[in-house]
Amino acid sequence: MQKYRIAAVILGGLFLASPAMAQSTNLAYATGEPRSETIIFLQKGNVLPxxxxxxxxxxxxxxxxxxxVHLQGRTDQAEAVKQEMIRDGAPANAIVVAHEPVKALPKVDSVSDAASRTVAIKY
Structure with a gap:
């Protein structure tokens, strides 16, 4: 009889564990991780196209x-996007800038020039 009680407790725990495990996946979405990511390419002179x-x-x-809102890019480009957002009414304390170091890319038909002017916007 004792064996059946132990088996019932173990099986009951397995059945109860699956809803608990399903709820834990919802916690991943409650952390505030960015759900949207966009990359923009600034024009020369840090101008938004x-x-x-x-x-x-x-x-x-x-x-x-x-x-x-997280902005990630070279310092001058990310700051240019932040200032544009603030001018258009975004609260400054809602914008976080993550500066990237400048990475030298090989020059191929001005592709590297455009690639160095990217800013990722995540929210």
Missing amino acids: PSAAPMVSNAITAARAGKT
Whole structure:
């Protein structure tokens, strides 16, 4: 009889463990990890091109809604995007800038020049 009780406890624990394990996957989404990532290419002189306006606008909306917007890129480009977002109404404390070191790329038809002017926007 004792064997059956032990088996019942073990089996009961297995059945109860699966809902608990399913709930733990929801915790991964509650950590505030960025769910959206966009990469924009600035024009020479750290100017945002018109094609980047919708992506920056979405990031501004997210910042106004209380999300933290992460900008990752070279110092001058990331700061240019941050200042543009602040000018357009994003709260400055909702924008975090992560500076990347400059990586020299081989020059091939000005591809490296454009690649060095990228800023990733994550929120």
